[in-house]
Amino acid sequence: MPPSAPPIVDALRACVGERQVSTTPPDRVAYARDLWPRSQLDRLAGEAPQRPAAVVWPADAAQVAEVVALCRQHRVPIVPFGAGSGVCGGTLPIHGGVVLDLKRLKAVRQLRPADGIVEVEAGCVGERLERWLNRQGLSLGHFPSSILCSTVGGWVATRSAGQCSSRYGKIEDMVVDLEVVGGDGVVRRTPRADAGGVDWNAIYVGSEGTLGVITAATLRVQRLPTAQAFRGWRVPNIEAGVEIMRRAMQAGLRPSVLRLYDPLDTLMVGSDGDRKAAKGPLHSLKQGLLGKGGSGRGLRWALGHPRLSNGAVRLIPPGCLLLAVSEGSAAEARATDDAIAAIARGVQAEDLGEGPARAWLAHRYAVSFKQSRIYAAGAFVDTFEVATTWGEVRGLYDAVKAAVGRHVLVMAHFSHAYPGGCSIYFTFAGAGPTPQVMRARYDAAWQAGLDTAVTRGAAIAHHHGVGLSRGRHMGAAHGEAQRWFGALKATLDPDGILNPGKVFSEAPP
Amino acid sequence: MSWRLVHDPALGECHRAPSGARCVAPLDGVALAETLVGVAGRLRSRVGQPVADETEPGEIWIDLTAFSGVGPVDPVGQIVRAGGGATWGAIEARLQVDGLTLGPVPGWLWDQPVAHTLDGGRRARPSPACGELLDLVMAIQAVLPGGGLTRSAVSPRRATGPDLARGVVGAEGRAGVVLGVHVQAWPLAGQVGYRATRFGGWAEALAAGQAVLRAGARPQWWRFAPAPTGEVVLTARFGDLAGLDHCLARYDEAAGGRPDDPGAAEALDAACYGPGAIRRVAPTPRWVGAPSAAVGQAEATADAEVWDLRPEGVTVCGAGAPPAAQASGWEALAAAAFAALEPAR
Numbered sequence: 001m002p003p004s005a006p007p008i009v010d011a012l013r014a015c016v017g018e019r020q021v022s023t024t025p026p027d028r029v030a031y032a033r034d035l036w037p038r039s040q041l042d043r044l045a046g047e048a049p050q051r052p053a054a055v056v057w058p059a060d061a062a063q064v065a066e067v068v069a070l071c072r073q074h075r076v077p078i079v080p081f082g083a084g085s086g087v088c089g090g091t092l093p094i095h096g097g098v099v100l101d102l103k104r105l106k107a108v109r110q111l112r113p114a115d116g117i118v119e120v121e122a123g124c125v126g127e128r129l130e131r132w133l134n135r136q137g138l139s140l141g142h143f144p145s146s147i148l149c150s151t152v153g154g155w156v157a158t159r160s161a162g163q164c165s166s167r168y169g170k171i172e173d174m175v176v177d178l179e180v181v182g183g184d185g186v187v188r189r190t191p192r193a194d195a196g197g198v199d200w201n202a203i204y205v206g207s208e209g210t211l212g213v214i215t216a217a218t219l220r221v222q223r224l225p226t227a228q229a230f231r232g233w234r235v236p237n238i239e240a241g242v243e244i245m246r247r248a249m250q251a252g253l254r255p256s257v258l259r260l261y262d263p264l265d266t267l268m269v270g271s272d273g274d275r276k277a278a279k280g281p282l283h284s285l286k287q288g289l290l291g292k293g294g295s296g297r298g299l300r301w302a303l304g305h306p307r308l309s310n311g312a313v314r315l316i317p318p319g320c321l322l323l324a325v326s327e328g329s330a331a332e333a334r335a336t337d338d339a340i341a342a343i344a345r346g347v348q349a350e351d352l353g354e355g356p357a358r359a360w361l362a363h364r365y366a367v368s369f370k371q372s373r374i375y376a377a378g379a380f381v382d383t384f385e386v387a388t389t390w391g392e393v394r395g396l397y398d399a400v401k402a403a404v405g406r407h408v409l410v411m412a413h414f415s416h417a418y419p420g421g422c423s424i425y426f427t428f429a430g431a432g433p434t435p436q437v438m439r440a441r442y443d444a445a446w447q448a449g450l451d452t453a454v455t456r457g458a459a460i461a462h463h464h465g466v467g468l469s470r471g472r473h474m475g476a477a478h479g480e481a482q483r484w485f486g487a488l489k490a491t492l493d494p495d496g497i498l499n500p501g502k503v504f505s506e507a508p509p
Numbered sequence: 510m511s512w513r514l515v516h517d518p519a520l521g522e523c524h525r526a527p528s529g530a531r532c533v534a535p536l537d538g539v540a541l542a543e544t545l546v547g548v549a550g551r552l553r554s555r556v557g558q559p560v561a562d563e564t565e566p567g568e569i570w571i572d573l574t575a576f577s578g579v580g581p582v583d584p585v586g587q588i589v590r591a592g593g594g595a596t597w598g599a600i601e602a603r604l605q606v607d608g609l610t611l612g613p614v615p616g617w618l619w620d621q622p623v624a625h626t627l628d629g630g631r632r633a634r635p636s637p638a639c640g641e642l643l644d645l646v647m648a649i650q651a652v653l654p655g656g657g658l659t660r661s662a663v664s665p666r667r668a669t670g671p672d673l674a675r676g677v678v679g680a681e682g683r684a685g686v687v688l689g690v691h692v693q694a695w696p697l698a699g700q701v702g703y704r705a706t707r708f709g710g711w712a713e714a715l716a717a718g719q720a721v722l723r724a725g726a727r728p729q730w731w732r733f734a735p736a737p738t739g740e741v742v743l744t745a746r747f748g749d750l751a752g753l754d755h756c757l758a759r760y761d762e763a764a765g766g767r768p769d770d771p772g773a774a775e776a777l778d779a780a781c782y783g784p785g786a787i788r789r790v791a792p793t794p795r796w797v798g799a800p801s802a803a804v805g806q807a808e809a810t811a812d813a814e815v816w817d818l819r820p821e822g823v824t825v826c827g828a829g830a831p832p833a834a835q836a837s838g839w840e841a842l843a844a845a846a847f848a849a850l851e852p853a854r
Contacts, residue, residue: 115799116719116820159668170666176821191839194797194822196631197679198843202672211671220821223723250587250696252638252750254725331759332725339751387664389586389647420586420647420665420693459664466670477669480657484676484684487849491842503670 008074012056012098015066020057020104027055031081031099036089036469037382040375041442044435052079052093057101061179061187061215064100068213069185071098072495079499080209082154083125085146087383088467090158090208094501102153105215108132117176119218122153138221141168141256144463145365153214158465159206163364164256166249166417167327170463172205174220180204180212183493187215203488208465209499211492225327228256229337232356233322233349238262238414239394240347241322245417246390247343248324253336257325257415258422259360262397263316264411265427269360296377303379303409303431310405322349323357379431380438384449384469388458389421396456397424403448404428407441416462423462471505478504519548520569530564534572538688541571542656545686546852552654552682554624556594571686573624579603587694588647588663593624593687597642598784600692609694612639613730613746613778616786624687630679632797632824635817637727638748645693649674651685655852663691683847698748701729702757703774706766707740711807714741715800717764718818724763726756732777733807733815744774791816792827799823 012021022028028051033039039049053076058064071078077097084091093099105121108129112118113136120129126140126147133139142162144150154160156178161170168174178190178201190200204212235241241260248255261269302309322344326336341351374381388396397412404410408430416423428445432438450473453460460470460477475482482504489496512524517531524532531550535541545552550569556577564570573594580603582589587609591600598619601611615634618626626633626642627649634642648661661674677684708714714733721728731745743766749756761768781789791814796806803823807813810828817824 112799112801114801117799159670161666161668165666170668172672188838192797192822194632194819194824196629196797198839199630199672199675199679200839202675202678205671206668207671222820246585250750252695252727328725329723329759331755331762335725335752335755387662387666389583389588389663389665391583391585416666418665419695420588422665457662459662459667459669461668462666463668465668470669474669477660477662478673479660480653480655481651481659481661481673481676483653483655483657483850484659484673485671487846488671490849491846 008070008076009054011070012054012067015070016056016058016063020059022055023053028052031055031084031101032093034084034086034089034091036087036092036467037371037380038089038439038442038469039092041380041435041439045439046435049092050094050096052099053096055099055101057104059104061105061181064102064105064181064213064215065185065187067098067100068181068183068497071497072183072185075495075497077497077500078213080153080157080213082123082151082157083149085150086154086158086465086467088465088469090465090467090499090502092468094468097497100213102213102215103151109216111136111138111221113138113221116220116222117218118221119216120152121216122151122156122214124152126150126152126155133221134224137224139224140174140219141222142171142174143364148365152217152219156205156214156217157208159463160465161416161423161463163415164325166258167254167256168222172202175201175205176218176220177201178204178214178218179216180214182212183495183498206465208467208502210503211488211498213498225329225333227327227330227333229326229333230354230357230361231324231337231341232352232354233324233344234352235260235320235322235344235347235349237318238320238397240349241320242390242393242414242422243347244322244340244344244349245414245422248340249417249419251339251343253339254328255324255326255336255340257323257357258417259323260414261321262412262414263318263320264313265413266319266321267316268411269321299377300379300431303429304433306405306408306430309409310401313409313411321352321356323360325357325361374429379429380442381427381429382442382446383425383427383464384446385423385425385462385464386449386453386458386460387416387421387423387462388456392456392458393422393424396453396458399456400424400426400449400452403452404445407445407448410445466503466505468502468505471503474504520544526564528564529566530568530570532570532572534574536575538652538658541686541688542652542658544569544571545652545654546656549851552686554593554622554628554682554686556596556622571682573622573686576688577622582607582609582694587696589692589694590689591623591692592689594622596620596622597626602784604694605697608697610697611642611645611692612636612695613782615789616781616783617790618642619784619786623690627678627687627690628680628682632817635819635824636729637722637731637819638729639695643678646690647693648691649677649687650689651677651687653685654683654850658688659685665693680843680847683843684850696750698729698750698753700753701746701748702753703771703778704743704745704747704757704760704764705769705771705773706743706764707736707769708743708766709740711741711813712804713766714743715804715807715815715818715823717766718743719800719820720763720765721760722818722820724759726759726763728760730778730782730816731818733818735811735813742769742773744777746774746778794827794829796825796828797822
């Protein structure tokens, strides 16, 4: 849609109000990107992203429905938008059209403590909801690192996970029902997740705005835990740490956090071990990556030679940091902590006390803000997370690290433990002489990582979603199941106006 | 109703009932795909020959006897592969060889094929400790009506778009036929413990159940049912892997009520679960809804039973009519989506 297309803009203004529609360049630039790092590389390479023709701020589900109906009438794409914290390009308006910012839909509609549920509108920022629930003695139990800058609707749309998913589950485990606006402009409420029949919640959760605009969600809530127990462990190696996680979860324990850092990530986190290893080139690398000094030139050199850097990482002692947080009633928190301790001692883990886990808790939402320092130094950094079964964890870690390590420096941590397996969260950083070379290395790293995950039968995403960064791998990951998606898309969004090109999608060239 | 062997141009040799329903028993995935591409009709996944009087004209019964295998078991991940025709009982028996279990398997589910359970999509085996049976299914492989084979990573959780692996769940066969699944298992508990507790009424009993959940004491199964005295009796089995004594102590502290003879729970366990269990089914219809409304539903029903109590939902067996969850246009949308999956013929 050209920016000057007045019929729909006028109609949108008539629908939601003059001030709730913007076609100004600053707004269109601001809504042309989310936190997908590749967008930054595009910008460095001199490429401007596709801008939306207009940004619209509806006030309620009825206005969302009217906007969708208008866009359908004019065949204009719509991109639902929460807080823009996605890291996969899921909200980029690659076909232009209208960005539908849902942040005015921010009300907590009802809380029913006796039923263990809260109904909240999609645009409510996560931290605000959690703080509000805490005042009622409740918690959602959902703590993504983006909680300060992400919305309930975004969580549901991307199948988000919080840091305590081992105990409370992912967002799909919390959804009781949803209010959605279909591509036909009709507001509907899904049947309860436990109603039997087709599970419409499972269809909308993770659909990333392609099947409907989520305008509200009824979510399961918990009473606030009355006790927490923190423990850090120094484990001999990755295998030992993974073994503790596996045994704990398969024993039916429900810790809120089990988080194991590989040797390089342990160094970056700064456990009580490895002070000696943190000298020399690795020390410089750490300082550079964390922005506490070090030369940008040295950092770029190290990241521009990933084989050497990854080789140097092998000099780090194999010890790893494992964090455990247990919570619930005092008796349950203590029992869980004791049971994990018994397992950990069985693999010669060293008890580091409460400090490391408490330190993590204090800084757990700060991770994303370090990335800008890397870009300021002329390099790039990104993350991707996969998930697999316990028997495959070590093999997948090694294979992805080897494949991605040809292009970038790579490290990982293991988290989001379940009885069946866990997530591996890879962080990679690289550099190149030109923005174009950097982008090519960035793409090569992603391609190598996801290719490896697909080949080994792992899930190619655990909680970041698909967006554009994983679109090209979705066919390989799902086989003919993508026909189910096609059938749903044709039914729920008959004119294909909802976030076109996403999920099973067009990926970057 | 009797079945006779006929030659059907689309199905080859198959069994046909007088009603017009047909039954075909493909030997492998290719044959199954060819069947689905070649014919139109509502699919029903079963094992063995169709049961008389349970068919409708035009239906195709897919006899999944050839897909009844169980194994191998991944002992590290505690995951087992099973064919869509495998019964829950066969899976449980295979797991127990390796010291694993699905958790308590009700007698009525013991002989039910996995594909049949997934087709229905209803909560089959609620268990606070071991999870709803359908939630243990980590991956589903299915043949679509157009013959295509779906793929699904065997993974505890994922964020790869909508949960397409569950496309067949609750679809009553309209979205495809389940070829196989990967199922999460638990270690067999070394010890089990039983509890029986009496409460003055439904409100007190269900509130106590919620308190037990909040205390982190999760039974493998539990049942709330009225006693002739007018009280409500909670019977439960525990098999906490991380410490049975801790778990029972938390239960005792949180539940309150009046302790009763735990032998009643043990007897119920023997009667309702496992291979030798009676095929007892809790009364129907089943009301599913919010906890705050469950008390009224249970009180209004003489023979109400609750086997499924969660913080956000309760199933009251025998109470009222099921809510008309599909009445708001969802059934029509589902029908349209399934129709879009049908191959052009």
